[in-house]
Amino acid sequence: MVRVHHLENSRSHRVLWLLEELGQPYEVVTYRRDPATLAAPAALRAVHPLGKSPVLEDDGMAPLAESGAILEYLLQRYDLSGRFAPARGTADWVRYLHWLHFAEGSAMTPLLVKLILNRTDKAPWPVRGILRKALMPLRVRVEGQIADQLAYMEAALAQAPHFAGEAFSAADVQMIFVAEASAARGGLNAGSYPKLWDWLTRMRARPGWQRALEKGGALRLGF
Ligand SMILES: N[C@@H](CCC(=O)N[C@@H](CS)C(=O)NCC(=O)O)C(=O)O
Structure with a gap:
């Protein structure tokens, strides 16, 4: 039986989503974030040494972390007719590989730094003012990187309706967290x-x- 260790409001929504698309039965173990630090509870460390979510268990295999690796595992094990990835060797497959890895390999880094910068804005005065001034060069750089990657995604979707071409694929599943984080804190909206x-x-x-939202709870990233 597939079991997903799912942290509320997190990347593990992707795993629930792919399992729903696959029609694969699964069990969800839900964990709550610390309301002050947003950290995962210590209980997740008992499941996997990194203490982060998602983590997947399946038929006694060692717990698997990393959302991209989990999506690939699920496709190789449960998508035997290849519904959610383009055929190997095609141009769409190369696009698929790129976006599947771009999400965590590149896109999430500046969005995470922006999240941390936004949290320094909640520090008490005068610390807030000092931090704001000192961190301004970093903020400008990070906002520029987010704008660059949003323009890059926009250009890809001007060519095709999905990240890997005409058809929906697991690359779209992996990219949703990037898009939701960009909508919450990166300036993504209908006009931009x-x-x-x-x-x-x-x-x-x-x-x-x-x-996936019914089982995993709403995804609200405006921390
Ligand atoms: N690259 C990893 C990132 C995992 C990760 O950072 N998960 C976050 C949830 S979005 C987490 O567990 N955060 C809680 C914490 O760090 O305490 C993946 O894609 O699975």
Whole structure:
């Protein structure tokens, strides 16, 4: 039996979503974030030494961390007819590989730094003012990187309706967290990046995503 160790409001929504699209039965173990630090509870460390989510268990295998690796595992084990990845060796497959890895390998880093910068804005005065001034060069750089990657995603979706081409794939599943984080703190909206926004609207409307939200709780990233 597939078991997902799922932290509320997190990357593990992706795993629930792919399992819903696959129609694969699974069990969800839900963990709550610390309201002050947003950290995962210590109980997750008992499941995997990194103490982060998602973690997947399946038929007695060692617990698997990293959302991209989990999606690939699920496809190789449960998508035997290849519904959620383009055929190997095609141009779409190369696109698929790129976006599957771009999400965590590149896109999330500046979005995470922006999250940390936003939290320094909640420090008491005068610390807030000092931090704001000292961190301004970093903020400018990070916001520039976020804008660059949003423009890059927008250009890809001007060519095709999904990240790996015509068809929906696990690359779209992996990219939703990037898009949701960009909507929460990166300046993504209908006016700024209309193709990416349209893609996000279509992904949010998929019944599989809706069922993932019912099981995993709402995804609200405006921390
Ligand atoms: N690259 C990893 C990142 C895992 C990760 O950072 N997960 C976050 C949730 S979005 C987490 O568990 N945070 C809680 C913590 O660090 O305490 C993946 O894609 O699975």
